[in-house]
Amino acid sequence: xxxxxxxxxxxxxxxxxxxGLREEICSFLRERKYSRRSLLISDSNVAPLYGEAVxxxxxxxxxxxxxxxxxxxxxxxxxxEAEKIYTRAIGFGLDRKSPILALGGGVVGxxxxxxxxxxxxxxxFIQLPTSLLAQVDSSVGGKVAVNHSMGKNLIGxxxxxxxxxxxxxxxxxxxxxxxxxxxxxxxxxxxISDADFFCFLEENSKAVLALExxxxxxxxxxxxxxxxxxxxxxxxxxxxxxxxxFGHTIAHAIERETGxxxxxxxxxxxxxxxxxxxxxxxxxxxxxxxxxxxxHLMELLHLPVKxxxxxxxxxxxxxxHDKKTVNGKVNWVLMESIGKVAxxxxxxxEIVKRAMQECMD
Numbered sequence: 028x029x030x031x032x033x034x035x036x037x038x039x040x041x042x043x044x045x046x047g048l049r050e051e052i053c054s055f056l057r058e059r060k061y062s063r064r065s066l067l068i069s070d071s072n073v074a075p076l077y078g079e080a081v082x083x084x085x086x087x088x089x090x091x092x093x094x095x096x097x098x099x100x101x102x103x104x105x106x107x108e109a110e111k112i113y114t115r116a117i118g119f120g121l122d123r124k125s126p127i128l129a130l131g132g133g134v135v136g137x138x139x140x141x142x143x144x145x146x147x148x149x150x151x152f153i154q155l156p157t158s159l160l161a162q163v164d165s166s167v168g169g170k171v172a173v174n175h176s177m178g179k180n181l182i183g184x185x186x187x188x189x190x191x192x193x194x195x196x197x198x199x200x201x202x203x204x205x206x207x208x209x210x211x212x213x214x215x216x217x218x219i220s221d222a223d224f225f226c227f228l229e230e231n232s233k234a235v236l237a238l239e240x241x242x243x244x245x246x247x248x249x250x251x252x253x254x255x256x257x258x259x260x261x262x263x264x265x266x267x268x269x270x271x272x273f274g275h276t277i278a279h280a281i282e283r284e285t286g287x288x289x290x291x292x293x294x295x296x297x298x299x300x301x302x303x304x305x306x307x308x309x310x311x312x313x314x315x316x317x318x319x320x321x322x323h324l325m326e327l328l329h330l331p332v333k334x335x336x337x338x339x340x341x342x343x344x345x346x347x348h349d350k351k352t353v354n355g356k357v358n359w360v361l362m363e364s365i366g367k368v369a370x371x372x373x374x375x376x377e378i379v380k381r382a383m384q385e386c387m388d
Contacts, residue, residue, distance in 0.1 A: 029248050033167065033255040035262055041069035042167060042251050044193035044244065048071040049084050052155075052192050059153060059189070060337060062124040065090045066116055066141040072099040073157050076200055081130055081155065086244040090126075093119045097138065101287040104134050104173045106182065107134035112142045126151040126189075132158035132205075133165035133292060137180070140171030144186035154188045157197040159209025160293050163216075163250035166191050169273075178348040179279050179287075185263050193247065198238060206238065208293025210328045211274075213246050215300060216253045218321070219270045222366030224249050227326070232327040270368050273360040274300030277386065280345035284337045297330035298386050306374055307362040317365060333388035339380050346379075 028045030043051055065085060069078050074096045085092040095115050097103040122129075127150055129139035136154055143152035158168040172183020217225030226233060227245070234242040254271065261268035278299030281290060290298070304321050309311045325332050345358055356372045357379075363369050 029244060031248060031251045031255055032141055033048055033187075034259045034368070038262070039171075039188040040190050042191040042193065044162070044195065044247055044251075045234050046195050048192050048194045051089075051197045052084055053088040055192075056085070056090060056126075057191055059126075059151070061126050062111070063089065063091045063092070064119060064121055065092045065126045065128065066112075066113065066119065066121055067092050067094045067128045067130055068097065068135060068142070069094060070097045070103065070132075070135050073131040073135070077197060078158065078196055081128075092128075092132060097135065097136075101134055101174070101282075104138050106173055108138060109142050109145075112138075113146060114172070115145055116142070121146070121152055122152065122221070123147045128153045128155055130155045130157065132156065135175040135184070136165050137171055138160050138173060140169075140186055140188070141173050141183055143169050144184050150187065152186065152188045152353075154191040156191065156193055156274060158201060159198065159247075160203050160205070160212055160291075162193045162247055163209060164212040164254070165256045166193075167251055168268075169262065174287075178345075179282060180355040181348075187262075195243065195247075198243070206236070206293070208291045210235065211293030211295075211297040213250050213325060214321075214328065214330070215271075215296065216250045217274050218300065218365060219273050219360070219368045220253045220257075220366060221249065222364070224253075225365050229320075229324055229327070232324070236328065269358060269370055270360055273362075273368055274298075274303050276346050276357060276359060277342070277383065280342040281334045281337055281386075283345050283348075284341050285334070289336055290334070291333070294331050295334075297325055298332060298334050301325065301332045302360055302382045302386045303360065305385045306359065306378055309378045309382065310343060310361065310371070310374065312369070313362045313364065317362065320365065332386075334386055335388045337387060339383045339387070342383050343376070343380055346361050 127143040129136045154166040156162045168186045169187035172180040175181045227229040274296045278295035281295045304318045359371045
């Protein structure tokens with residue numbers, strides 16, 4: 028088992044990762060002075076696989092859990108779905124010390140976290156991420172949100188979990204596409220912070236794709252360490268934490284323009300990272316060899332590099348609804364090298380549109 032601490036003062040917590048974490052979960056829950064009634068939030072893909080086993084673990088820890096199963100997919104990350112969960116929580120009698128647990132991927136984690144942050148002005152929240160993407164990205168750092176028809180994650184807040192348990196046994200049922208989408212965010216960490224980690228992914232792409240145990244634990248742990256380090260310095264994204272958005276400005280535009288159904292998040296981020304690389308090259312920040320190196324790793328990891336079903340004009344319009352746009356200026360995260368990025372708000376419109384065109388299929 029590996030432990031990665033997220034150091035946020037009184038909001039600090041640990042990320043535990045390993046195979047078969049039932050005892051660790053039980054021990055954690057018994058030590059906390061939670062109310063007995065609790066709510067496990069999952070989705071229609073994950074609940075049939077792991078819901079009953081997790082409910083059993085919660086009962087063994089002394090809780091009286093109820094489960095809420097949301098429809099799988101991005102469209103469940105909505106105020107309408109949150110309203111249904113509030114109704115269930117009130118009807119079940121959850122109080123201010125009742126824990127809410129998220130069992131699923133990023134959508135479930137964001138939705139459950141948003142509910143936990145807002146129900147009775149905040150109740151205990153615990154993450155049990157089941158996808159590679161959620162384990163290395165959305166379950167760490169305390170960003171919780173739901174979507175609006177005009178943009179992704181526009182309604183939310185910062186609300187840290189009290190613990191994150193990454194049971195790698197959940198990976199056994201993960202479809203290959205979900206493995207690939209997690210790798211999109213993992214590549215990001217190498218680009219923004221760790222050139223050696225990027226090299227590891229290049230040199231071990233087959234082991235990474237196969238989720239071989241040593242490669243799996245290394246890439247999850249290193250990704251979490253990098254994100255935890257950034258979050259510890261900038262919990263609420265006032266500066267440094269923005270580097271975690273590398274590739275996300277274009278990615279969110281792609282997701283919006285394709286109705287959140289053609290590409291999952293990690294796939295959109297992969298395409299968005301290529302767009303950011305093209306902008307970086309056009310701004311004279313990186314050379315062609317660096318861009319080609321990123322492109323080659325994307326291909327090794329079976330990640331998409333071009334988007335279908337989008338137009339430059341619609342995507343360009345969409346980026347101004349992104350949370351990273353302030354006073355009409357887009358705050359771009361751009362490459363200076365493998366392992367180092369910079370924030371820029373002076374990218375000309377023609378360069379952005381040309382990069383977007385390069386991302387089109």
